[in-house]
Amino acid sequence: MAPPETLDWNGLRLDGKTAVLGIIGDPVAQVKAPLPLTRLLQARGINAVLVPLHVEAANVVPLLQTLLAVRNVAGIVVTVPHKQLVADLPLQVLRAAREAQAVNVLRRKGDAWEGDLLDGAGFLAGLVRNGFDVKGRSVGLAGAGGAGNAIAFALAGAGAASIDVCDADVAKRDHLVGRLRALGHTAGAWDAASPRDLVVNATPAGMRPGDPLPIAPSAIRPGHTVADVIMEPHTTPLLTLAEQHGARIVRGRHMMDEQLEAMADFFAEALQ
Known part of the structure; x- marks a missing residue:
C-alpha cells in the first residue's frame, strides 16, 4: 500500500504544507508545550507543529539567522536560558518584552523576527x-x-x-x-x-x-x-x-x- 500524502497521528496533520515552529532551550528535554500547542493550533485549522530544538547559547544567533532562510519555519518559542539573550538581539519587540527585556516567542515578519513575552x-x-x-x-x-x-x-x-x-x-x-x-x-x-x-x-x-x-x-x-x-x-x-x-x-x-x-x-x- 502506498503511504498517504498526509500523515495523521491521532488527528494531527503532518505533510509538505505543514508550518514548523521550534522551541529552543538548553536543556530542552523538560519542555511540555510541543504536543498541546500543536494540538491547539491544528484544532484551529492551522497546519503547524512545534518541535523541540536543543541549542546552546553560543549557537542561538546563527540558528535564528539560518532559520529565516527556511521558509516554512514560522516562529520560535524561547525557553531557559535564552530569553534575555534573544531580547538583546536587533529585532522588533512588543511592549511586554521591551519592558522586561526578555523574549519567549518569536514570529516571522518577512525576513526578520518579531518578539514578545507571554511568561x-x-x-x-x-x-x-x-x-x-x-x-x-x-x-x-x-x-x-x-x-x-x-x-x-x-x-x-x-x-x-x-x-x-x-x-x-x-x-x-x-x-x-x-x-x-x-x-x-x-x-x-x-x-x-x-x-x-x-x-x-x-x-x-x-x-x-x-x-x-x-x-x-x-x-x-x-x-x-x-x-x-x-x-x-x-x-x-x-x-x-x-x-x-x-x-x-x-x-x-x-x-x-x-x-x-x-x-x-x-x-x-x-x-x-
Missing part, C-alpha cells in the same frame, strides 16, 4: 485561576532572569504591594530592582529567607535531582502561596516543602497552560 501574563493568569489575588500582596522573587523579569513586571502591573528579588548574580538583581523602582513600584533586595505573601521560584533550581532549594524554608508560612515556574518535575522539592508547611502551591504547568492560547494567537498571524 508574565501566563504566570499571573495561573495565580488567578488558583485563587490568589496579587493586589496589595508582598512578593519574594527568586531569579532575575528572563522568567523572573516577566513575572516581576506582570505582578507589579497587577498591583503587588512590593516585589523583593534575590539572584546569585547581584548585578542582574539590582538591574531588575532599579527598573521596577523607575516605574514607581516598590522593590528591593530579598534574602530568600524572610517570608512574603507570595514566594516565587523563577530559577532552574529544582529541575535536576540534588539541586539546592532556591528559597529557604523560613520564607514559607502556612496559608501563604508558593509558586514555581519549573514544569518537570511536576511537583518540585520546593513545592513539596511548601505543602508540608501548609502553604498553597502553584505548579509551573499552570503558567504554560495559561500561555497556550496566547501563543496560538501570537503565531496565528504568521501562520495564516
Whole structure:
C-alpha cells in the first residue's frame, strides 16, 4: 500500500504544507508545550507543529539567522536560558518584552523576527485561576532572569504591594530592582529567607535531582502561596516543602497552560 500524502497521528496533520515552529532551550528535554500547542493550533485549522530544538547559547544567533532562510519555519518559542539573550538581539519587540527585556516567542515578519513575552501574563493568569489575588500582596522573587523579569513586571502591573528579588548574580538583581523602582513600584533586595505573601521560584533550581532549594524554608508560612515556574518535575522539592508547611502551591504547568492560547494567537498571524 502506498503511504498517504498526509500523515495523521491521532488527528494531527503532518505533510509538505505543514508550518514548523521550534522551541529552543538548553536543556530542552523538560519542555511540555510541543504536543498541546500543536494540538491547539491544528484544532484551529492551522497546519503547524512545534518541535523541540536543543541549542546552546553560543549557537542561538546563527540558528535564528539560518532559520529565516527556511521558509516554512514560522516562529520560535524561547525557553531557559535564552530569553534575555534573544531580547538583546536587533529585532522588533512588543511592549511586554521591551519592558522586561526578555523574549519567549518569536514570529516571522518577512525576513526578520518579531518578539514578545507571554511568561508574565501566563504566570499571573495561573495565580488567578488558583485563587490568589496579587493586589496589595508582598512578593519574594527568586531569579532575575528572563522568567523572573516577566513575572516581576506582570505582578507589579497587577498591583503587588512590593516585589523583593534575590539572584546569585547581584548585578542582574539590582538591574531588575532599579527598573521596577523607575516605574514607581516598590522593590528591593530579598534574602530568600524572610517570608512574603507570595514566594516565587523563577530559577532552574529544582529541575535536576540534588539541586539546592532556591528559597529557604523560613520564607514559607502556612496559608501563604508558593509558586514555581519549573514544569518537570511536576511537583518540585520546593513545592513539596511548601505543602508540608501548609502553604498553597502553584505548579509551573499552570503558567504554560495559561500561555497556550496566547501563543496560538501570537503565531496565528504568521501562520495564516
